[in-house]
Amino acid sequence: MTPFRIRVPASSANVGPGFDSMGLALNLYLTLDVSASATWKIEQHSSHLPEVTDVDNHYIVTIARDIAGRWNQEFPPCKMTVWSDIPLARGLGSSASAIVAGIELADQACALALTREKKLELATEMEGHPDNVAPALMGGFVISTVTDRAIDWVQLPMPDADVIVYIPEAGLMTEAARKALPDTYQRELAASASARSNVLVASLASGDFHLAGNMMECDLFHEPYRAELIPNYDDIRSEAKKSGAYGTVLSGSGPTMMSFAPTGKGESIVSHFKELLPDYQVALLQIDHDGAVISLQG
Incomplete structure (x- = not known):
């Protein structure tokens, strides 16, 4: 061998x-x-x-x-x-x-x-x-x-963007995150959730990351149910937006969160969050x- x-x-x-x-x-x-x-x-x-x-x-x-x-x-x-x-x-x-x-x-x-x-x-x-x-x-x-x-x-090609991850010290098992989800979704909610996913894909394909960022934060399938399991969920989303991120999502089922930001903006967001969340591993990653x-x- x-x-x-x-x-x-x-x-x-x-x-x-x-x-x-x-x-x-x-x-x-x-x-x-x-x-x-x-x-x-x-x-x-x-x-x-x-x-x-x-x-x-x-x-x-x-x-x-x-x-x-x-x-x-x-x-x-x-x-x-x-x-x-x-x-x-x-x-x-x-x-x-x-x-x-x-x-x-x-x-x-x-x-x-x-x-x-x-x-x-x-x-x-x-x-x-x-x-x-x-x-x-x-x-x-x-x-x-x-x-x-x-x-x-x-x-699908991704438009250029910086990727920032916020990794907490404590983990979250996928099984626990799955249990937080409903067994079924009403048709109206499922249709709206699916439409938002479609617009996300279309906006990424067209290179409109501003719209994509908005769609990322409009999920109805899983994030609303998992948010309470994720430390600092609302604060990270809000502060990242104020700092110039397009949008912030859960990475998988969490607890890591991930922001997309204009190219070159990521370093300042990472520096800001390292002071704001000293117990987290905050890092600028690449696709x-x-x-x-x-x-x-x-």
């Missing part, structure tokens, strides 16, 4: 009203260096990764073995060194990045030659929906949905346009 590196970006789902269908790749990364070994050896170098107790319970390895088994192959032992910039349980796609990494690991180590579409199908099956795994695989801003025939997706990348190291 030629040594190789897997790099998978973080992702932010929903972007306001694009509930369970929109996602954006960001330049925080899960990185694996992999090489052949007579026995399993796993090293991890990040506080954002769960403690390694047993290779048989390692999430990424479990996924890789599962994928290899579906193609009637036994996954070989490896030396695997793992780094991650992606905080757990913060709404930045940590589980999606691990799923994509596991699929890419099996594909590369076992020479499965999986297509991008097959990888997306497998990742969506494991994650439950494609909103995070699609941008983690493809990069950029991806709109996706599961239909009867396939997983359909479109990679990742590459998605999951495999590079040979030997």
Whole structure:
């Protein structure tokens, strides 16, 4: 086995009203260096990764073995060194990045030659929906949905903008955020929520980020129900707007929040919020346009 590196970006789902269908790749990364070994050896170098107790319970390895088994192959032992910039349980796609990494690991180590579409199908099956795994695989801003025939997706160019994230110390499990949502929506509300999502996509496609920012903050599907679970939700949205942001949304199900701002404005917003929220990690990020990348190291 030629040594190789897997790099998978973080992702932010929903972007306001694009509930369970929109996602954006960001330049925080899960990185694996992999090489052949007579026995399993796993090293991890990040506080954002769960403690390694047993290779048989390692999430990424479990996924890789599962994928290899579906193609009637036994996954070989490896030396695997793992780094991650992606905080757990913060709404930045940590589980999606691990799923994509596991699929890419099996594909590369076992020479499965999986297509991008097959990888997306497998990742969506494991994650439950494609909103995070699609941008983690493809990069950029991806709109996706599961239909009867396939997983359909479109990679939409994003207008230039600065991306600011506000990451609190405490996490929020996706299950708790899901429980806050209603089981059903009345038709009038669902129609209005869907229309706002449509206008968001149209405004992004036309490059009108001012309108897009307004639509981001008009979600009816999930943010109104999750807001009470998110510390400083209203204050961050209001203060970001005053500071020049186009709009601010929950990143996935939270608790991280994310603002879009005019290019060049992000640094001043970050500086302001670092003083305002000293317990948060406030950072200026970039949109990742590459998605999951495999590079040979030997």
